[in-house]
Amino acid sequence: MKTGIKRRKAQVDRADCVACGCCVKVCPVQAIEIVRGVTARVNQDKCVGCGRCAAECPASVIQIREVGA
Numbered sequence: 001m002k003t004g005i006k007r008r009k010a011q012v013d014r015a016d017c018v019a020c021g022c023c024v025k026v027c028p029v030q031a032i033e034i035v036r037g038v039t040a041r042v043n044q045d046k047c048v049g050c051g052r053c054a055a056e057c058p059a060s061v062i063q064i065r066e067v068g069a
């Protein structure tokens with residue numbers, strides 16, 4: 001049964017990520033990794049939706065979205 005609770009999660013537009021690693025450094029729960037040196041990937045299970053990565057991303061390719069629980 002769905003609870004209707006919404007959670008905030010970071011999502012990366014991988015096509016425009018420049019793999020600078022800034023988001024990796026600021027994430028407090030180590031939810032982001034750079035995959036194959038070309039793009040950032042968010043572990044949705046770890047992400048707590050704090051928004052730090054989105055604030056730091058120089059390419060503005062991270063968005064915080066509400067997702068269903």
Ligand code: SF4
Nearest residue numbers: 017018020021023057
């Ligand atoms: S800060 Fe932005 S551009 Fe840099 S690796 Fe993270 S998502 Fe990609």
Ligand code: SF4
Nearest residue numbers: 027047048050051053
């Ligand atoms: S929103 Fe916060 S917890 Fe989630 S990936 Fe970004 S910095 Fe990490």
